[in-house]
Amino acid sequence: MTTETTQATLRPLLADDATTVAEIFRDAVLNGTTAHYTETEREAWAGPKPDPERWRDRVGSSVGLMAERDGTPLGLMTLVAPGHIDLAFVRPSAAGQGIGAELLAALTQIARASGARELTAEVSKAARPFFERHGFYVLRQQSVIRRGVALINYAMQKPL
Numbered sequence: 001m002t003t004e005t006t007q008a009t010l011r012p013l014l015a016d017d018a019t020t021v022a023e024i025f026r027d028a029v030l031n032g033t034t035a036h037y038t039e040t041e042r043e044a045w046a047g048p049k050p051d052p053e054r055w056r057d058r059v060g061s062s063v064g065l066m067a068e069r070d071g072t073p074l075g076l077m078t079l080v081a082p083g084h085i086d087l088a089f090v091r092p093s094a095a096g097q098g099i100g101a102e103l104l105a106a107l108t109q110i111a112r113a114s115g116a117r118e119l120t121a122e123v124s125k126a127a128r129p130f131f132e133r134h135g136f137y138v139l140r141q142q143s144v145i146r147r148g149v150a151l152i153n154y155a156m157q158k159p160l
Contacts, residue, residue, distance in 0.1 A: 007098070007102065008067040008068060008069050008074060008097075008098075008099050008102055009068050009069065010065045010066070010067055010068075010102060010103065011065065011066050011068065012064070012065065012066070013059055013062075013065055013066045013076055013078060014059070014060075015057070015059050017059060017076075018052035018053065018055040018056040018059060019050070019052040020066070020073045020076075021055040021059055021076060021087075022050040022051055022052045022054070022055050023050060024073060024074075024075065024076060024089050024090075024091055025055070025087075025089050026046050026047075027091050027092060028089040028090060028091065029042055029046040030042050030043075030046050031092045032090075032092035032095060033045075033124060033125070033126040035126070036124065036125035036126040037125065037151065041149055041151055044146045044147040044149035044151070045146050045149075045151055058078075058087070059078065059087075061080070062078035062079060062080045062086055062087075063078065063080075063081075063107070063110055064076060064077065065077055065078075065103050065106055065107060067090075067102060069094075073091075074090060074091050074093075074094040074097075074099050075089060075090030075091060075094060075099040075100060075103060076088075076089055076103070077089075077103035077104060077107055078107075079111055082111065082114050082115060082116040083111045083114075083116030083117070083118055083119045083120060084119070084120045084121065085107065085120070085121035086121075088103070088104075088121065088127060100130055101134065104134055108160070111160065112160055116160055117159065117160055118157055118159050118160055119136070119157070120139075120155070120156065120157050121155075121157075122142065122144075122156070123136075123156055124151075124154075125153070125154075128154050128156070131158075132156075134158070135158045136156040136157060136158040137156060137157060138154050138155070138156055139154075139155040139156060139157050140154070142154065
């Protein structure tokens with residue numbers, strides 16, 4: 001598999017991006033985590049259909065960035081004050097191309113400028129290696145319930 005390293009364009013993530021956020025989230029969960037979660041777990045996590053309204057307020061109440069290449073949205077990441085990474089999703093077709101790293105680097109700068117002394121995140125089994133490569137360490141393993149199904153994730157932290 002060839003990995004493209006062309007930089008993405010980062011732009012502010014807006015509440016009006018809710019439909020795109022829903023699409024990227026579903027694609028990342030349903031198709032990007034198959035090695036880590038069962039079909040039942042992925043379906044419980046993603047929900048029965050895209051739900052842009054679920055994302056509108058969440059995106060609107062955070063500082064977020066959308067990564068695009070040639071006008072195509074490929075990934076997003078959000079920061080809630082002062083240093084918590086809330087959403088971090090990249091389309092599986094763009095995985096391994098540096099999109100997540102670009103988003104994390106930009107949000108890290110924003111967090112530092114806002115006075116954050118650490119970054120925290122609650123990440124999936126699929127995302128854990130990415131965050132570890134970028135200096136995060138596991139605080140604890142957690143079990144979250146989505147639509148009656150328990151999903152394992154990790155509370156992680158990185159000093160700034």
